[in-house]
Amino acid sequence: MDFKKTNADQSTVTRDIRRFDATTGNIYEAVAIMSKRANQISSELKEELSGKLQEFSTHTDNLEEIFENREQIEISKFYEKLPKPSLIAVQEFLDDKIYYRNPSKIAE
Secondary structure, three states: OOHHHOOOOOOOOOOOHHHHHHHHOOHHHHHHHHHHHHHHHHHHHHHHHHHHHHOOOOOOOOOOOOOOOHHHHHHHHHHHHOOOHHHHHHHHHHOOOOOOOOHHHHHO
């Protein structure tokens, strides 16, 4: 998923709790689903950011030699402006873009 093109809110928004309950029938199950998805998104974003910033890393042992790289700063600012992973997960859940299954319900 391309997290850069998400339509998730940039800040916290009050939501109707019944919208989460409508899909799963259980509010706690919905929160658990969104939580797991937020963890996945967070790890993917961290991996992507680390990969991009590693291109600019210098392997020096001297701590005094810290170079300020304009591209590195721009990349960092871009990722800071993205919505938080929890907000992206909530938006994906509300848009029915998250696939989930409950093994205990399948066995019944």
